[in-house]
Amino acid sequence: MTAVGAAVLAAGASRRLGRPKQLVSVDGQQLVRRMAEVALQSGCQPVAVVLGAHAAEVGAAVAHLPVVCLSNPEWEEGMGSSVRAAASWATEAGLEALILVLVDQLSLSSGHLDELLAASDQGRRIAASAYQGVLGVPAIFPRRFFPALQALEGDSGARQLLRSHLPITAVSWPAGIHDLDRMADLVRNGRVT
Numbered sequence: 001m002t003a004v005g006a007a008v009l010a011a012g013a014s015r016r017l018g019r020p021k022q023l024v025s026v027d028g029q030q031l032v033r034r035m036a037e038v039a040l041q042s043g044c045q046p047v048a049v050v051l052g053a054h055a056a057e058v059g060a061a062v063a064h065l066p067v068v069c070l071s072n073p074e075w076e077e078g079m080g081s082s083v084r085a086a087a088s089w090a091t092e093a094g095l096e097a098l099i100l101v102l103v104d105q106l107s108l109s110s111g112h113l114d115e116l117l118a119a120s121d122q123g124r125r126i127a128a129s130a131y132q133g134v135l136g137v138p139a140i141f142p143r144r145f146f147p148a149l150q151a152l153e154g155d156s157g158a159r160q161l162l163r164s165h166l167p168i169t170a171v172s173w174p175a176g177i178h179d180l181d182r183m184a185d186l187v188r189n190g191r192v193t
Contacts, residue, residue, distance in 0.1 A: 097123025
């Protein structure tokens with residue numbers, strides 16, 4: 001069976017939110033732990049969490065889960081640095097494919113990750129979430145795209161690769177528009193902190 005790993009990107013400073021979004025309690029659970037558990041409940045194994053800002057506290061939130069914590073010392077650069085850290089881990093771990101997950105996608109479920117896994121033919125082709133007229137993450141990238149992921153820079157993350165003219169299988173996920181950037185996002189989505 002193809003080894004498809006998942007990486008939860010949780011290295012950001014949450015400047016717009018004003019506090020570490022990774023540690024915000026959503027439905028009674030810290031967000032980073034919730035996202036790690038979603039990944040663990042999917043068909044993707046192994047699971048990693050990319051740490052950067054607030055690394056000690058965020059790492060402690062997932063300390064008792066069977067995940068690999070990846071250090072991203074370049075987290076201030078933006079999302080590209082976290083994607084590079086995840087792709088380097090996937091390469092070193094010998095994974096055949098990697099799914100990238102954002103820590104702040106409030107509506108993410110293991111079911112959606114499994115839909116992406118199926119749409120990617122178990123990691124053999126790119127499959128991305130389709131919402132608000134764009135293709136975005138979570139998205140699965142086969143091993144042959146790891147070098148491109150490792151070359152990303154700045155704050156655009158994998159989206160620039162998804163905007164290229166590669167063949168990509170889209171998986172509809174309208175709930176993907178709901179993320180956490182400001183506390184009002186929790187209120188709007190009916191979540192309690």
